[in-house]
Amino acid sequence: MNPGPDTFPDNATVSRFIAGDRHAFDEIYSSLASPVLAFLAARSKTHQDAEDESQIIWNQIWKKRESFDGTHIKGWIFQIARNRLIDHARSSKRHDRTSLDDGHDIAERFDPGASIQREEELNAFRDCVKSVGGVFVEAVVRTQIAGESPEDLAKQQGVARATIDTRVSRGKQQLRDCMEQKKI
Amino acid sequence: MTVRIITIPDDQTQWPGWLEQQLVGSHLRELIEELRIVDGLDSSFQASKPLSEILTTKQLADIAKSGIAAIGVKKIPELMSNPDALLDLQEYVLINGSSYWQNVPVDSQLKASMERSRSKLNAIIGDSQTPARPAPIAGNLQKTNRRSLTWIASAAAVLLVGVMLWRMPPHPSGHILGTPGLLANDVSSSAEYLQRIAAAGQTWFDEQPTDEAALIALLEQTRNDCQILIDARHEALSDEERIWLVTKCRKWQGDLEQTLSSLKSGAIDLETARTQADATMKKLVNVLQSGPTA
Numbered sequence: 001m002n003p004g005p006d007t008f009p010d011n012a013t014v015s016r017f018i019a020g021d022r023h024a025f026d027e028i029y030s031s032l033a034s035p036v037l038a039f040l041a042a043r044s045k046t047h048q049d050a051e052d053e054s055q056i057i058w059n060q061i062w063k064k065r066e067s068f069d070g071t072h073i074k075g076w077i078f079q080i081a082r083n084r085l086i087d088h089a090r091s092s093k094r095h096d097r098t099s100l101d102d103g104h105d106i107a108e109r110f111d112p113g114a115s116i117q118r119e120e121e122l123n124a125f126r127d128c129v130k131s132v133g134g135v136f137v138e139a140v141v142r143t144q145i146a147g148e149s150p151e152d153l154a155k156q157q158g159v160a161r162a163t164i165d166t167r168v169s170r171g172k173q174q175l176r177d178c179m180e181q182k183k184i
Numbered sequence: 185m186t187v188r189i190i191t192i193p194d195d196q197t198q199w200p201g202w203l204e205q206q207l208v209g210s211h212l213r214e215l216i217e218e219l220r221i222v223d224g225l226d227s228s229f230q231a232s233k234p235l236s237e238i239l240t241t242k243q244l245a246d247i248a249k250s251g252i253a254a255i256g257v258k259k260i261p262e263l264m265s266n267p268d269a270l271l272d273l274q275e276y277v278l279i280n281g282s283s284y285w286q287n288v289p290v291d292s293q294l295k296a297s298m299e300r301s302r303s304k305l306n307a308i309i310g311d312s313q314t315p316a317r318p319a320p321i322a323g324n325l326q327k328t329n330r331r332s333l334t335w336i337a338s339a340a341a342v343l344l345v346g347v348m349l350w351r352m353p354p355h356p357s358g359h360i361l362g363t364p365g366l367l368a369n370d371v372s373s374s375a376e377y378l379q380r381i382a383a384a385g386q387t388w389f390d391e392q393p394t395d396e397a398a399l400i401a402l403l404e405q406t407r408n409d410c411q412i413l414i415d416a417r418h419e420a421l422s423d424e425e426r427i428w429l430v431t432k433c434r435k436w437q438g439d440l441e442q443t444l445s446s447l448k449s450g451a452i453d454l455e456t457a458r459t460q461a462d463a464t465m466k467k468l469v470n471v472l473q474s475g476p477t478a
Contacts, residue, residue, distance in 0.1 A: 122218075176187065
């Protein structure tokens with residue numbers, strides 16, 4: 001049986017949390033800190049930023065508990081996290097106001113740009129994609145990301161299925177080796 | 185540096201589990217950045233499609249309940265070819281995922297980060313493991329007072345529950361979208377419930393703020409009303425309908441927030457802000473009138 005999305009934290013734990021019970025807060029943290037951190041990591045420049053924001057957000061959650069109406073605690077917590085990210089992006093004034101297709105401000109999705117170290121990593125990755133290039137990267141992208149079957153790709157390119165498997169394997173290995181050489 | 189896309193398993197049957205770990209782990213951003221770089225190497229990459237065009241409400245509900253495998257392996261490439269949709273999918277499963285998602289293994293970096301945050305948090309707000317305890321009461325005095333202490337504790341608990349019930353109305357009141365009774369489960373169908381919220385949304389157009397301060401106040405109230413809709417139980421709706429409504433409300437709330445902040449910062453004038461907000465509210469009313477099946 002699947003107990004559904006909101007079985008934990010249960011109502012009793014949430015009520016104790018609102019009343020200021022630190023053990024209840026700890027239980028909620030143990031259950032939801034990991035998803036909140038994953039959410040932040042995907043939208044922050046660095047993992048350290050995500051960790052720092054996480055502390056601020058959980059501190060806010062504790063302080064704002066009395067204003068919480070007790071319904072859908074996950075939604076409430078993620079709203080606090082989302083608002084914090086937006087405030088952070090605005091206050092740092094690092095973002096431009098590029099709008100995405102759906103009309104959301106980009107600050108709601110990402111702390112834009114990357115850290116200097118990450119920029120270097122991504123440049124290295126771009127170089128490696130170019131240098132490995134050709135049939136190897138194409139085989140990786142078409143079969144592992146675009147979801148084409150190796151059989152179909154083999155037919156299109158007039159090669160044996162085993163050749164495609166080899167190209168995928170070599171493409172991945174060469175990308176790995178290339179990144180190793182760059183020691184990023 | 186670990187290149188995320190070369191960790192994609194060769195065996196397609198392992199793709200759902202792999203993608204689930206990316207969604208709940210600490211490296212989704214890296215994966216998306218890499219997917220954007222290889223974007224264009226293959227014709228299946230298109231201008232980014234929103235998640236709602238890739239997965240139906242039913243498919244999203246299935247994912248929330250039972251994981252990515254519920255939609256089949258063939259849908260995964262479409263998600264990977266629209267990297268931005270992965271962010272929306274992540275948010276969806278983190279908020280709406282069942283206990284299934286709590287059991288998806290997370291990477292060690294995330295676990296370590298979580299524990300570091302816990303320690304620092306304890307330093308800020310106090311450690312629950314070392315609560316302030318009353319000094320031990322010795323001998324007969326302890327026995328004598330135990331009954332009265334129990335009575336006082338019980339009375340305090342009853343009082344606390346009473347205060348909490350008083351402070352927690354079933355449906356908090358708002359201005360336009362959270363008016364008393366609006367979200368009560370006293371309707372004969374979910375369509376009627378949504379129509380009632382749509383009718384409340386229509387009252388936005390009765391409001392005629394004459395200056396910037398009044399429009400800012402109205403926008404703030406309506407944005408807060410959206411939060412009431414997001415947090416509400418919506419007992420008149422099915423799980424799928426509730427998820428649909430909450431997803432829409434978040435979008436409208438974001439749009440109103442954008443208008444509000446642009447107006448406050450002076451990036452747009454009163455008239456433009458009113459036009460933008462009217463467009464958002466018109467969309468809200470139309471979408472609610474049409475319902476999730478439209």
